[in-house]
Amino acid sequence: MVAEKITQCMKPHGAEGIETIKNMNENHKEISEFAFECVDVNENDKILDIGCGGGVNIEKFLKLTENNVDGLDYSEVSVNASIEQNRKAVDDDRCHIIQADVTDMPVYDEEYDLVSAFETIYFWPDxxxxxxxxxxxxxxxxxxxIAQGTDGNHPDDEKWLATVEGMSVYTADVLEEYLIAAGFRKVEVFKKENDYILVVIATK
Known part of the structure; x- marks a missing residue:
């Protein structure tokens, strides 16, 4: 008998999706903290967090820049959670949460200084x-x-790939190849010491 795949990680939905987002906010803290140690944010940077989930990383970015920090997610549950997490910034027009697919974003060319993706590229198609x-x-x-909890060598990778719907795992080398091919000119790799947490920062 084949076990049913976990679907909430890919696209949180319904009441269970709300709980999934709360758990993600808690479980991804260490990854988020390391990523913020690796990236330099200027006070004028306009930022977009793709796969914004519960909006906690948007909240962190809002404290580091005086410009707008927006979020994008294709899950309605995630969009609503991000809005509520950042209600004042949304009301002040400093934060816009967009419901859209990362493969075709309703965003102008060269709109943002910094784009982030925390624990989400696993599920990006093509x-x-x-x-x-x-x-x-x-x-x-x-x-x-890009910030993720595995560098492609985590001992639990195979288990996650077998149980989480739509998931793929990438090493730093593979990500660098894709990023350079996509038009980025420089790629920096950061790995947390004695851990599998990986942060990749590509410069256009």
């Missing part, structure tokens, strides 16, 4: 072309930061 779409919306010299 990642080569999706990275090109991300590059499109980033300004020249802007950055794209």
């Amino acid at each position: 990642i080569a072309n999706t990275f090109k779409e991300v590059a499109r919306i980033i300004k020249s010299d802007g950055k794209f930061m």
Whole structure:
């Protein structure tokens, strides 16, 4: 008998999706903290967090820049959670949460100084072309930061791939190849010491 795949990680939905987002906010804290240690944020940076989930990373970015910090997610549950997490910034027009697919974002070319993706690229389809779409919306010299809990060598990778619907895992080398092909000119790799947490920052 084949076990039923876990679907909430890919696209949180319904009451269970709300709980999934709460759990993600808690379980991804260490990954988020390491990523914020790796990236430089300027006070004028306009930022987009793709796969914004519960909006906790948007909240962190809002404290580091005086510009807008927006979020994008294709899950309605995630969009609503991000809005509520950042209600004041949304009301003040400093934060817009967009419900859309990362493969075709309703965003102008070269709109953002920094784009982030926390624990989400596992589920992006056609990642080569999706990275090109991300590059499109980033300004020249802007950055794209990927943060994930595995560097492709985590002992639980096979278990996750077998149980979580739509999941793929990438090593730093593979990500660098895709990012350079997508139009980024420089890729920096950060790995947390004695852990599998991986942060990749690509400069356009």
